[in-house]
Amino acid sequence: xxxxxxxxxxxxxxxxxxxxxxxxxxxSGVTRISSAELGEQxxxxxxxxxxxxxxxxxxxxxxxxxxVRELKTHLAGILGLDRGxxxxxVGVGNIGRAILNYQSFYDRGFRIQALFDANPxxxxxxxxxxxxxxxDTLEAYxxxxxxxxxxICTPREFAQQTADILVAGGVRAIWxxxxxxxxxxxxxxxxxxxxxxxxxxxxxxxxHSEQAALPSEEDF
Amino acid sequence: xxxxxxxxxxxxxxxxxxxxxxxxxxxSGVTRISSAELGEQxxxxxxxxxxxxxxxxxxxxxxxxxxVRELKTHLAGILGLDRGxxxxxVGVGNIGRAILNYQSFYDRGFRIQALFDANPxxxxxxxxxxxxxxxDTLEAYxxxxxxxxxxICTPREFAQQTADILVAGGVRAIWxxxxxxxxxxxxxxxxxxxxxxxxxxxxxxxxHSEQAALPSEEDF
DNA sequence: TAGATTGTTAATCGATTAACAATC
DNA sequence: TAGATTGTTAATCGATTAACAATC
Numbered sequence: 105x106x107x108x109x110x111x112x113x114x115x116x117x118x119x120x121x122x123x124x125x126x127x128x129x130x131x132s133g134v135t136r137i138s139s140a141e142l143g144e145q146x147x148x149x150x151x152x153x154x155x156x157x158x159x160x161x162x163x164x165x166x167x168x169x170x171x172v173r174e175l176k177t178h179l180a181g182i183l184g185l186d187r188g189x190x191x192x193x194v195g196v197g198n199i200g201r202a203i204l205n206y207q208s209f210y211d212r213g214f215r216i217q218a219l220f221d222a223n224p225x226x227x228x229x230x231x232x233x234x235x236x237x238x239x240d241t242l243e244a245y246x247x248x249x250x251x252x253x254x255x256i257c258t259p260r261e262f263a264q265q266t267a268d269i270l271v272a273g274g275v276r277a278i279w280x281x282x283x284x285x286x287x288x289x290x291x292x293x294x295x296x297x298x299x300x301x302x303x304x305x306x307x308x309x310x311x312h313s314e315q316a317a318l319p320s321e322e323d324f
Numbered sequence: 325x326x327x328x329x330x331x332x333x334x335x336x337x338x339x340x341x342x343x344x345x346x347x348x349x350x351x352s353g354v355t356r357i358s359s360a361e362l363g364e365q366x367x368x369x370x371x372x373x374x375x376x377x378x379x380x381x382x383x384x385x386x387x388x389x390x391x392v393r394e395l396k397t398h399l400a401g402i403l404g405l406d407r408g409x410x411x412x413x414v415g416v417g418n419i420g421r422a423i424l425n426y427q428s429f430y431d432r433g434f435r436i437q438a439l440f441d442a443n444p445x446x447x448x449x450x451x452x453x454x455x456x457x458x459x460d461t462l463e464a465y466x467x468x469x470x471x472x473x474x475x476i477c478t479p480r481e482f483a484q485q486t487a488d489i490l491v492a493g494g495v496r497a498i499w500x501x502x503x504x505x506x507x508x509x510x511x512x513x514x515x516x517x518x519x520x521x522x523x524x525x526x527x528x529x530x531x532h533s534e535q536a537a538l539p540s541e542e543d544f
Numbered sequence: 545t546a547g548a549t550t551g552t553t554a555a556t557c558g559a560t561t562a563a564c565a566a567t568c
Numbered sequence: 569t570a571g572a573t574t575g576t577t578a579a580t581c582g583a584t585t586a587a588c589a590a591t592c
Contacts, residue, residue, distance in 0.1 A: 112558080112559075114558095114559075115559090116525060116528055116529075117521070117525055119524065119525075119528060120518070120520065120521035120524040120525060121521065123524065124518075124520070124521075138572085138573060138574085139573080139574075140573080149560075149561065149562095150561095150573090151560070151561050151562065151563095152559090152560060152561075154573095154574065154575065154576085155559090155560080155561090155575095155576090157575095158574090158575060158576075162574080162575060164573080164574050164575080165567090165568060165573080165574070166566070166567045166568045166572075166573055166574040166575080167567070167568045167571070167572045167573050167574075168568065168572080168573070168574080169572085169573065169574080170574090182528065182531075183524050183527055183528050183531070184527040184528055184530060184531025184532075185524070185527060187531070189527065189530075197422070197425070198418050198419070198421040198422035198424075198425055199418070199419075199422045201418040202417070202418035202419045202422055203519070204418075205417070205418055206503075206519065206520070208503065208520060209520070209523065212520075212524075214523065214527075252530065253526065253530070276530055276533075276535060277526055277529065277530045277533075279522070279523065279526055283426075283428065291533060291534055291535055293526055293529035293530050293533055294526075295522050295523075295525060295526040295529075297517075297519065297522055298340070298344075299423070299426065299517065300340065300344070300426070300428060300429070300432075301337070301340035301341065301344075302499070302515050302517055303429060303434065303499065303515075304339065304340040304343065304403050304405070304432075305336060305337055305339075305340060305515060306473065306497055306499055306513055306514075306515040307403055307404040307405060307409065307434075308336055308339060308402070308403050308404055309336075309497065309513035309515075310404060310409075310472065310473070310496055310497045310513050311402075311403070311404025311407070312404075313496075313497075313511060313513055314511055315496060315511055332582080332583075334582095334583075335583090358548085358549060358550085359549080359550075360549080369584075369585065369586095370549090370585095371584070371585050371586065371587095372583090372584060372585075374549095374550065374551070374552085375551095375552090375583090375584080375585090377551095378550090378551060378552075382550080382551060384549075384550050384551080385549080385550070385591090385592060386548075386549050386550040386551080386590070386591045386592045387547070387548045387549050387550075387591070387592045388548080388549070388550080388592065389548085389549065389550080390550090547592105548591100548592090549590105549591090549592085550589105550590085550591080550592085551588105551589095551590080551591095552587100552588090552589090552590095553586105553587085553588090553589100554585105554586085554587080554588100555584105555585080555586070555587090556583100556584080556585070556586085557582105557583085557584070557585080558581105558582090558583080558584085559580100559581085559582080559583085560579105560580080560581070560582085561578105561579080561580070561581080562577105562578085562579070562580080563576100563577085563578080563579090564575105564576090564577090564578100565574105565575095565576090565577100566573105566574085566575080566576095567572100567573090567574080567575095568571105568572090568573085568574090
């Protein structure tokens with residue numbers, strides 16, 4: 105599906121935005137939309153939206169625009185949401201639990217099969233119905249189960265070794281929340297979520313915003 | 325500090341990476357580094373690094389490179405980390421707690437003063453020493469305390485109204501974790517953390533990776 | 545000093561926007 | 569059909585890379 109050859113990263117990163125917005129349009133009962141309307145709603149130009157979509161195919165219709173449900177379905181396919189994914193989460197501290205609680209992941213086909221944690225108090229318990237196994241049983245688990253996405257929510261010092269075990273065990277992609285750089289073989293897609301980076305960008309904007317000039321250092 | 329006029333977003337988003345890397349170099353005892361070495365280590369060209377840094381000033385020295393500690397200090401200033409920020413977190417579910425547990429935010433000057441939650445069981449308790457107040461006391465709290473950054477970790481349906489209260493109460497920037505689009509006045513910097521987007525990008529990459537062609541649909 | 549490496553300008557590359565013929 | 573809006577090519581804009589003189 106999809107003429108995928110070398111789509112640029114900036115385009116790929118806009119796809120989830122398109123997808124989310126189409127989902128919400130569909131929920132509101134909107135059945136068709138033009139690139140101009142869509143652009144206005146999500147803050148992009150109509151040109152850019154048409155360009156982006158046309159990297160993958162001609163899903164619109166001249167004189168009409170796009171069928172919301174149809175375009176959404178195409179995007180789901182392009183994003184790989186038309187298949188199911190098996191996920192495991194290693195480390196069920198707060199971030200691990202936050203992910204577990206995201207119902208929308210489940211709805212989009214991302215199924216968490218198992219949880220792993222070093223804390224013995226959690227072993228044998230279930231969180232949201234999913235069993236928590238000892239972290240040192242991860243390797244054995246992977247030898248018996250096919251896992252698509254491994255989510256790393258361990259403390260930073262265990263992140264790399266966890267990634268190594270995941271990759272050796274055949275996990276096909278890594279989603280890393282540990283605040284440390286992790287290296288994996290180049291064919292394994294990996295996404296890092298650096299919360300700190302997001303906060304520092306916000307800090308930059310705050311420090312350089314108009315308002316920033318006015319208030320004094322500390323007013324507490 | 326800093327010739328800040330209209331630095332492009334892509335440059336700004338690289339600053340935290342530079343900063344984090346310099347921190348780690350400093351910890352390892354590295355005192356000087358050239359743009360070529362730095363580029364190799366973080367995967368950018370030497371040219372790009374020099375360009376990025378020079379938007380803010382000439383912090384290097386010909387024939388020598390950059391002094392790690394000095395450049396880090398400059399970047400801290402540029403990012404606004406040389407001042408302290410007062411933060412509050414609204415909603416202390418898993419994401420709220422995860423943020424609370426990020427020691428590194430505290431170390432960089434982001435101080436969480438207060439927590440708010442709708443759950444009565446939490447009222448009057450403390451998490452990591454920080455008191456949890458009822459969500460409906462947020463407005464009163466803001467009338468008495470100056471807050472720089474408001475972190476929204478509420479369920480999606482309360483996110484916009486929380487943002488409205490924060491902005492009306494004088495909060496200067498918003499960090500939003502609720503999976504919904506929030507609107508605030510244009511002068512208020514806002515950063516959205518969309519975990520779903522990150523997962524969908526990973527899904528895209530997995531669906532279009534080399535390996536993806538080989539395995540069958542479901543092998544479980 | 546000679547060697548190294550920055551700061552900065554110029555050249556290239558890629559992404560966005562504009563324009564318009566095709567067509568529903 | 570006439571009007572609307574896509575798909576797509578061309579023009580513009582911006583970001584990255586290359587090059588090199590300045591200088592430590």
